[in-house]
Amino acid sequence: MNMDAPVSGGNGLPCALATSETLVMPLEFGVQTRDGATPVVSVRGELDLATAERFWKFLYAVIDTHGPDIVVDLSGLAFCDAYGLSAFVRAGNRAEAAGGCLTLVAPRPFFTRVLRLSGLDERFLA
Numbered sequence: 001m002n003m004d005a006p007v008s009g010g011n012g013l014p015c016a017l018a019t020s021e022t023l024v025m026p027l028e029f030g031v032q033t034r035d036g037a038t039p040v041v042s043v044r045g046e047l048d049l050a051t052a053e054r055f056w057k058f059l060y061a062v063i064d065t066h067g068p069d070i071v072v073d074l075s076g077l078a079f080c081d082a083y084g085l086s087a088f089v090r091a092g093n094r095a096e097a098a099g100g101c102l103t104l105v106a107p108r109p110f111f112t113r114v115l116r117l118s119g120l121d122e123r124f125l126a
Helices: 052-066 082-097 109-118
Strands: 006-008 014-018 028-032 040-047 070-080 102-105
Touching (some): 028 052, 052 082
Parallel strands (some): 040 070
Antiparallel strands (some): 006 014, 028 040
């Protein structure tokens, strides 16, 4: 098997890029909005050096468009490095400067531990 070839998701479409080290999951995110409700951003995949800038720019746009309060659903987050943490801090700063807050919900155990170790759990977890 060629370890640098796309891996099929069962339907013939590539779902990840296989390398000799790991599977790379692309970062996917989107926002759900309803009148009068706080927007909810869902994130799925790996938040890291390669994806963090695109993600925090998206969060900025959500804050600027839908108001200063924002909820981020982390149930699909598979990995987060220091650049990913920085994206949350930057977006949190933006929300707070606008009079709101960024709240992280449904983190997986690995990410709850990362937030606790970094001291960001008290700032961001509901």
